[in-house]
Amino acid sequence: MFYKLSTSKKFQFCFLCIFFGGVLLIVSGCTKKIDQPTPLESLETKKPFSLSVKCENTVIKSGETLDIFCSLKNNSSMAYRINQEIELINFKIDGEVTPYISVAKKNTIMGNSEISRTISIQVNELGTHDITIFSNFDVIDEDDHILNNYCIEVPITVTVE
Numbered sequence: 207m208f209y210k211l212s213t214s215k216k217f218q219f220c221f222l223c224i225f226f227g228g229v230l231l232i233v234s235g236c237t238k239k240i241d242q243p244t245p246l247e248s249l250e251t252k253k254p255f256s257l258s259v260k261c262e263n264t265v266i267k268s269g270e271t272l273d274i275f276c277s278l279k280n281n282s283s284m285a286y287r288i289n290q291e292i293e294l295i296n297f298k299i300d301g302e303v304t305p306y307i308s309v310a311k312k313n314t315i316m317g318n319s320e321i322s323r324t325i326s327i328q329v330n331e332l333g334t335h336d337i338t339i340f341s342n343f344d345v346i347d348e349d350d351h352i353l354n355n356y357c358i359e360v361p362i363t364v365t366v367e
Contacts, residue, residue: 254282257341257358265365271328272364278341279320286315288343329366337362 260275280286315321329335340359344352 254280254284254286255341255356255358256281257339257360259339259360259362261362261364264363265367266329268330268332268366269328271326274325274327274337274339274362275322276325276339276341277320277322278315278343278358280315280317283317285317287346287348288315329364332366334363334365337364 256279258277258279260277261272263272266272325339327337338359338361340357342357343355345354345356346352
């Protein structure tokens with residue numbers, strides 16, 4: 207039956223088949239792209255940042271200084287602008303926050319790199335003390351609009367003899 211059609215009808219039929227086939231290919235390709243996360247969604251789900259805390263000695267004598275090495279690491283290959291780095295150390299004795307260290311500044315943390323700092327505190331009260339070090343920062347764009355917020359906590363325990 208197809209062979210009885212005129213050349214122009216055959217051409218129209220082929221053109222329509224190619225057109226609808228192309229539309230189907232485009233639609234099937236679009237669904238895959240829609241399902242892929244945007245960079246911001248990817249940032250929220252992958253959590254590219256980690257905070258590591260190290261101390262040489264967690265058992266010290268009263269009045270000694272405890273040096274805590276903190277490192278905020280960007281584990282992804284992307285560079286992010288952040289507006290704060292390792293922000294504070296929360297040292298609770300009898301419900302009080304004793305030292306409060308806060309540094310707010312804009313940094314660009316490159317992919318697979320880290321920002322480090324050493325925090326020194328002096329402990330005078332005997333006993334075992336829980337210290338929570340956390341990094342609280344915002345990921346910002348070039349116009350300082352906040353894209354996402356992170357708060358990463360690392361607890362350590364110090365014994366004062």
